[in-house]
Amino acid sequence: MSVYDIILQRRTIRKFQQKPISRDTLHKLLNAARVAPSASNMQPLKYLVVDEPALVDAVFQTTSWANYLEGKGTPSSNEKPVVYIIVLADKDIREDGYAIDIGLALENLILTAWEEGIGCCIQGSIDRDKIKALFTIPDKYVITDAVAMGYRAEQPVLEDAQGDDIKYYKDENGVLHVPKRKLENITFWNKI
Numbered sequence: 001m002s003v004y005d006i007i008l009q010r011r012t013i014r015k016f017q018q019k020p021i022s023r024d025t026l027h028k029l030l031n032a033a034r035v036a037p038s039a040s041n042m043q044p045l046k047y048l049v050v051d052e053p054a055l056v057d058a059v060f061q062t063t064s065w066a067n068y069l070e071g072k073g074t075p076s077s078n079e080k081p082v083v084y085i086i087v088l089a090d091k092d093i094r095e096d097g098y099a100i101d102i103g104l105a106l107e108n109l110i111l112t113a114w115e116e117g118i119g120c121c122i123q124g125s126i127d128r129d130k131i132k133a134l135f136t137i138p139d140k141y142v143i144t145d146a147v148a149m150g151y152r153a154e155q156p157v158l159e160d161a162q163g164d165d166i167k168y169y170k171d172e173n174g175v176l177h178v179p180k181r182k183l184e185n186i187t188f189w190n191k192i
């Protein structure tokens with residue numbers, strides 16, 4: 001599969017098979033994140049990998065899922081993520097200005113994961129204080145995001161947005177549809 005094919009296929013996944021992800025595979029995903037572009041090549045990002053089931057569940061309790069679906073997007077007990085990666089920014093390396101680094105590293109990670117059959121949900125709606133306490137994370141780290149992961153157990157559908165309606169929704173079969181703004185509505189050629 002080409003990179004472009006994976007980019008088009010990849011969707012945020014919120015239903016996961018209850019099957020472990022090997023450490024070898026996790027190393028591969030982290031390595032993809034490691035080599036991402038980084039402003040001034042400072043590489044302030046670090047990764048707390050959580051693959052012990054009790055701890056994964058503890059992180060899960062601090063997260064919130066698919067706001068537009070009003071509760072219908074939260075994984076049920078047999079669909080929960082099996083790994084969490086907590087993304088940390090090391091303030092000793094860079095105080096701020098690492099938002100683009102995060103995006104690039106996580107896109108590397110989740111596209112590589114997709115190729116392995118693994119789905120991800122980047123989660124910004126997390127209780128950072130609880131996560132900090134759970135792992136006794138030192139003050140020098142900013143908890144930026146969590147990435148929920150597991151082998152995919154759903155196949156969301158990409159579609160063109162109608163006008164400005166970008167809210168994802170589930171159809172009568174429970175399939176998630178994800179509208180993206182049309183290319184003609186986001187592109188300017190030579191003039192605005």
Ligand SMILES: Cc1cc2nc3c(=O)[nH]c(=O)nc-3n(C[C@H](O)[C@H](O)[C@H](O)COP(=O)(O)O)c2cc1C
Pocket residue numbers: 010011012013064065066067121122123124125126145156168178
């Ligand atoms: C920075 C960031 C934070 C996100 N936080 C959450 C979250 O807290 N919970 C959630 O269910 N999805 C979260 N998402 C996933 C988005 O809802 C998802 O990317 C969007 O609906 C588009 O779907 P797609 O990834 O399939 O293209 C987040 C995505 C990004 C990039």
